[in-house]
Amino acid sequence: MTNPAAIDTADQTVELAPSYVIPIVLIGAAIPLVLIQIWVSAGIALFGVFLLIQTVLLRLKFTPTDLDVYRGETLIRRFPYREWQNWEIFWSPVPILFYFREVKSIHFLPIIFDPKMLRICLEQHFPKA
Template identity: 75%
Template sequence: MRVTILTTAASSNQTIELTPSYTIPISLGLAAVPLLFVQVWVSLAIALFSLFLLIQTVMLRLRFTDTALDIYRGETLIRRFPYQEWQNWEIFWSPVPILFYFKEVKSIHFLPIIFDPKTLRTCLEQRFPKNQNADT
């Protein structure tokens, strides 16, 4: 497991970039193979979704700063989610985390777990603790 910690020069703030996790894209791709013999169209749909997630895993990065969750494509910031607008978050299916959900004041977001789930949970608990998001 590799976690990148970026420290800004102006202060001691740490930015943590999550490492990619290829578990879900590869698992879906492998699951599509035996389905090929049962349902070709279902197998094709799962394989295409697996390929889509694989591309997203390679391209996207999540960075936790002191004030927001930032999503990058390469070095380009494509979206910022300030913690002050968050109401709740959850990681679904603890044995094998597959989906990350968080709710902001005006919208909800679902992200597949295509990054390290342990570091994701740690960063979420540090930046937006569970007791802060209870029943909102």
């Protein structure tokens, strides 16, 4: 069976599925740390909960011309590909951070979206040189 999102997406919008891996790993890692250092554990757990909430609320949509960030049904930010200079997904074995640079700014996003589909969409809409 063919993955419908892997078909030519240059003329359609693709919404990335959420990935709960990083938030769950952080929350899980905080549990045994409570025995060693409660404040470190609490900080890691709070960050994990924050990312979990963001994973539930935020969506990335790749359109033919832009990367759009939505909170629910509300568009909160649009990043036109024509302003992009570079992108990178850090740590290939387990992708944890997505970086892209625009003409006037840089952006870092934790990988709280399907990393495989993120790479496919990036390569289709803004291929690396």
